[in-house]
Amino acid sequence: MVIERRPLREQIRDELMERLTRGEFAAGTDVNEAVLAAELGVSRTPLREALITLTGEGVLESNQGRGFRFAPVSRKEFRELVAVVAALESLALESSDAAHLRKIAPELLRLAQGFPDPVAEHAVVDRRDDEWHGLLLSGCPNERLLDLLTGVKAGMRREPVARESEEHCEIARRLLEDDLPGAIEALKANWVGGMERMLAHIPQE
Amino acid sequence: MVIERRPLREQIRDELMERLTRGEFAAGTDVNEAVLAAELGVSRTPLREALITLTGEGVLESNQGRGFRFAPVSRKEFRELVAVVAALESLALESSDAAHLRKIAPELLRLAQGFPDPVAEHAVVDRRDDEWHGLLLSGCPNERLLDLLTGVKAGMRREPVARESEEHCEIARRLLEDDLPGAIEALKANWVGGMERMLAHIPQE
């Protein structure tokens, strides 16, 4: 049995992301380091380290003397992030092994058809969607790309995702037919569509 | 006159990147925090914060109990990063304002033609290349994309860049002719070509 030993800052980072997806932190609110550290049962030092990594990922922003705050994603930024994610996922799909894609296509279709109702709890929908996209990109050998993707996606995880089961099915079907360009097109359409649906929930600035 | 006040961690980060491009840190060597902090005239705390941000950017890597080390970029990783940068710069160019591109095209051509000899000092070549790509993407409204790009590029800045003046001219010429798809193609070719040339300097793992 291997005892896992990770630096506190990483555990804290994960915990904060977890809480963020559970909606515990409202966008725009600033972090009180002492309070949060006490709540987590750690000192300010590793907490600040975690906050700094999250700042690098765009989840937080920092101002000199004013500490950290949860970065509110404006409509503009949201569009920007979606464009980036769409491009990166396309690249990932493009550089994936064709045989592997063929192999996982049925599973993707099955999962997409079994997607929970859109009105289900956000956390559940999120997890399922993550799972699906994770499987979709599981054949991508570009590890740096995948790392980058998780980071960028973390920066978007503020508003509930609003994905469409049908669009996912479409992607899976294209892959079943060995139509990679078509799948990429469908993937981009999925992001654009998802973006429009999500923007409906983000207030005008 | 505005007095600039930035957190120490950011100044340290920049200073470290500066030193890195000057070739002061060999890849693979690990950081001695106390020594480096003394050298910079700061305490370990903001230094560690800078090291953590650089880890997020892929410049360093950290191992539990063993501290930070300058991440050696393997040939594989280098390829991965180039693919990502090419895709991101393409997206940036794609989403740029066409009129703006037309306007800067002559300047781009002029700069490309005046590129220093490839055998010039690395730091100089680097700065010129940065400048050129900065101007090329100056019309891109997607700020998050640009931020991401600088981060990813930071992770590659280990080996001297080996860019070709002619390829840059080609991109500029396409823009002059209002041929955006052609410019994007040339840009991708530039990255692929640059990659091949750079890989010659990176030892096999």
Place this chain on the structure above:
DNA sequence: CATCGGCATTTTGTATTCAGAATACTTAGT
């Protein structure tokens, strides 16, 4: 009643200290 200035309090940014893990070294035993 609104506004400005000064004081008190809070909170961040940085330095310092402390504990524990990793590495280097020494020495005993074969």
Place this chain on the structure above:
DNA sequence: ACTAAGTATTCTGAATACAAAATGCCGATG
């Protein structure tokens, strides 16, 4: 002479301490 256990030293990871900046409060003043 070589190995290995035990010890000393170094260095990281985390906690605490301190200084300065920011915020809030209150009263004086127009």
